[in-house]
Amino acid sequence: xxxxxxxxxxxxxxxxxxSALFVLIPMLYxxxxxxxxxxxxWAVDYTFTFDNYRELVKPIYLSTFxxxxxxxxxxxxxxxxxxxxxxxxxxxxxxxxxxxxxAALTFPFWINSIVRIASIIVLLxxxxxxxxxxxxxxITMVYALxxxxxxxxxxxxxxxxxxxxxxxxxxxxxxxxxxLDITLPQTAKGLxxxxxxxxxxxxxxxxxxxxxxxxxxxxxxxxxxxxxxxTHNLPLAAAISVVLMLLTGAVILxxxxxxxxxxxxxxxx
Amino acid sequence: MxxxxxFPLIYVAIITAILYVPIVVAVIFSFNDSRLxxxxxxxxxxxxxxxxKDENIFKALLNSVxxxxxxxxxxxxxxxAAALGFxxxxxxEEIVKPISMIPIMVPEIILGMAFLVFFRFLNLPFxxxxxxxxxxxxxxxxxxxxxxxxxxxxxxxxxxxxxxxxxxxxxxxFTITLPDLLPSILSGMFIAxxxxxxxxxxxxxxxxxxxxxxxxxxxxxVKTGITPEINALCTLMLLVTVICLGASRLVxxxxxxx
Numbered sequence: 001x002x003x004x005x006x007x008x009x010x011x012x013x014x015x016x017x018x019s020a021l022f023v024l025i026p027m028l029y030x031x032x033x034x035x036x037x038x039x040x041x042w043a044v045d046y047t048f049t050f051d052n053y054r055e056l057v058k059p060i061y062l063s064t065f066x067x068x069x070x071x072x073x074x075x076x077x078x079x080x081x082x083x084x085x086x087x088x089x090x091x092x093x094x095x096x097x098x099x100x101x102x103a104a105l106t107f108p109f110w111i112n113s114i115v116r117i118a119s120i121i122v123l124l125x126x127x128x129x130x131x132x133x134x135x136x137x138x139i140t141m142v143y144a145l146x147x148x149x150x151x152x153x154x155x156x157x158x159x160x161x162x163x164x165x166x167x168x169x170x171x172x173x174x175x176x177x178x179x180l181d182i183t184l185p186q187t188a189k190g191l192x193x194x195x196x197x198x199x200x201x202x203x204x205x206x207x208x209x210x211x212x213x214x215x216x217x218x219x220x221x222x223x224x225x226x227x228x229x230x231t232h233n234l235p236l237a238a239a240i241s242v243v244l245m246l247l248t249g250a251v252i253l254x255x256x257x258x259x260x261x262x263x264x265x266x267x268x269x
Numbered sequence: 270m271x272x273x274x275x276f277p278l279i280y281v282a283i284i285t286a287i288l289y290v291p292i293v294v295a296v297i298f299s300f301n302d303s304r305l306x307x308x309x310x311x312x313x314x315x316x317x318x319x320x321x322k323d324e325n326i327f328k329a330l331l332n333s334v335x336x337x338x339x340x341x342x343x344x345x346x347x348x349x350a351a352a353l354g355f356x357x358x359x360x361x362e363e364i365v366k367p368i369s370m371i372p373i374m375v376p377e378i379i380l381g382m383a384f385l386v387f388f389r390f391l392n393l394p395f396x397x398x399x400x401x402x403x404x405x406x407x408x409x410x411x412x413x414x415x416x417x418x419x420x421x422x423x424x425x426x427x428x429x430x431x432x433x434x435x436x437x438x439x440x441x442x443f444t445i446t447l448p449d450l451l452p453s454i455l456s457g458m459f460i461a462x463x464x465x466x467x468x469x470x471x472x473x474x475x476x477x478x479x480x481x482x483x484x485x486x487x488x489x490x491v492k493t494g495i496t497p498e499i500n501a502l503c504t505l506m507l508l509v510t511v512i513c514l515g516a517s518r519l520v521x522x523x524x525x526x527x
Contacts, residue, residue: 007438011354012365014347015409019369023406026387027371030379033386042389086284089277097278104285108292110510112467114484115503118491119291122298126306147288204376207469211491221378221470228474234386241379248376 034238041232052239061223065243068220071134072202075141079149079198082142084191087153088183091160102154105147113144117211124212132214140212141202149194156190157183188262192255200248220244296507299500316501323498329486336400336482337465341458343401344408349454352416353446356425369413372406380406381474388475396477403475404468408461415457419450452520459517463510 034052037045055061090101108116120140124131130139160183168178204221218226220240227237294306299317303310320326351369355362372380384403393399423446431441469484476485491499 008354008357009359011350012359013354015351015354015369015413016361016365018347018405018409019365022402023371024368026383029387029390030383082284086281090281092277093281101281101285105288107510107514108288110463110467110514111292111503111506112484112487114469114487114491115295115499115506116291118487118495118499119295119503121491122306122495123291123294143288143291146284150284200376204378204470206378207488221376224378224382225473228382228385234389237382238386241382245375245379248379 030238031242033235034242036235038233038235042234044234052235053243055236056239056243061240064218064223065220068203068218071138071141071217071219072199074138075145075202076195076199078138078142079146080191080195083146083149083194084153087150087190087194088157088187090150090154091157102151105150109147114207114211117144117208121211131212132216134213134217136212137209137217140208141205144205144208145198145201148197152190152194152197153187154190156187156193160186185262189259192259192262196252196255199251203244203247220247292503292507295500295503298497299504301497304497316497317505319496320498320501320505325481326483326486326498326502329481329483332397332480333466333483336397336404337462340401340404340408340465341412341462344405344461345412345454345458347405348409348412348457349416349450352413352420355417356420370410373410377468377470381471384471385474394477395475396480399475399477400472400480400482403471404465407464407468407471411461411464412454412457415453415460416450419453423449455520456517459513463513 033044035048035050037047037049037051039045090098093101117140120143121131124136124139130136165178165182168182169175173181203219206219206221206225209217209219209222221244224237224240224244227233227240298306300312300314301310302313302315355366359365380403384399388395388399388402393402428441428445431445432438436444467484468482469488472482472485473488476482487499487502
């Protein structure tokens with residue numbers, strides 16, 4: 001039935017057109033722009049150049065990227081240390097408690113993030129002296145991203161093979177041994193997806209560094225913001241985005257690669 | 270058997286409680302007569318009064334609702350039609366599907382940048398139109414994900430029977446398919462609306478000089494100085510959220526009973 005197939009294509013056509021026009025083309029245009037020449041303020045001259053990428057190798061950009069990377073690593077590590085056990089523990093709770101905490105963890109996402117951050121600012125200002133410091137940025141970032149880590153680990157841990165764990169313990173494996181051989185490999189996938197969900201936003205949540213760092217701490221994302229909103233250098237902003245995008249892709253790729261490695265460990269035993 | 274340790278429960282409870290500290294503090298101090306966070310000046314609704322008199326906040330709120338509702342409705346149409354169309358194999362499906370998911374995969378700052386440069390290139394007036402187009406890009410995947418799982422389990426026999434008995438394609442859609450899909454469409458729209466209503470980073474790059482959204486308005490206000498008005502706003506948002514979540518829960522429950 002040819003006409004039926006065609007009418008089905010009509011149904012997906014709006015999505016095809018919209019995705020092409022407003023997702024694919026803007027991204028490709030930005031990529032194209034990163035190789036163009038900036039003339040003055042907003043203006044762009046369409047002559048090909050590598051200058052924007054050459055600009056990024058300058059120490060000022062390299063050090064910002066390095067600092068942003070370091071902050072993202074710190075935030076991710078703290079979130080793993082706090083969130084990994086929380087996810088595992090949550091999966092072990094009885095059903096009704098599990099559901100309660102799951103709902104409790106997702107609920108804050110429905111409240112405006114800036115409003116929640118405003119409250120943190122006030123708390124830090126009133127009860128501590130660390131507002132507008134590196135620590136303040138890290139703490140707020142950890143707070144904002146922790147639920148993602150807990151959620152990722154939790155959903156992997158609910159599928160954990162409890163009988164294998166009990167068998168291992170019964171056969172005399174120590175708690176540490178059972179954790180390394182069974183729990184860790186089986187929850188590696190959740191842990192790694194938690195890492196991507198915390199690491200990448202840690203370089204991009206520009207309002208946290210803006211509001212809590214007092215403008216002293218610049219994330220990779222802030223570089224893009226500054227080029228767009230202050231200097232109006234569109235090609236350079238596009239080039240920074242391309243680099244950030246590649247970095248994001250690399251993180252996802254590494255996490256995907258690590259997962260089978262963690263899994264294989266278990267079978268090698 | 271050894272008695273089960275209570276440590277996991279205590280640990281999870283403490284972490285959850287810490288996550289709620291900023292919210293609880295905001296709610297309590299929204300009723301505090303004093304401007305200070307260190308003293309309790311007695312119960313008062315003055316911050317709510319100030320908030321309600323703030324015309325700029327009100328206008329931004331209205332804009333946010335307008336952008337959210339428009340993006341959600343348009344996205345629901347596109348996403349639902351697509352979910353139905355993808356029951357059959359479509360040309361270039363394996364390319365278009367991932368492209369449509371890009372907006373919920375890549376960092377928002379990169380999307381915001383791409384929209385800013387592209388909309389400038391198109392010479393679109395920044396404001397309502399640019400906000401709706403930008404928000405639609407991430408509303409569509411959220412709604413699509415909800416609807417497509419429902420479509421997969423949809424029984425097509427009633428639709429085919431209706432069509433065979435002479436119902437037009439539109440009549441068949443509105444009397445049979447749509448009622449079946451409605452709960453998943455609505456729950457997708459709730460999620461999409463919440464995302465649109467909370468969006469800061471993408472909106473930052475596509476708002477117009479005369480068209481602000483609420484999160485952007487709050488952001489600029491927090492940048493210049495925080496007043497307890499923000500707490501009142503937080504409490505009200507909390508209330509709206511509870512009502513919305515309750516409503517979506519009710520929609521799902523009703524569906525389950527039918």
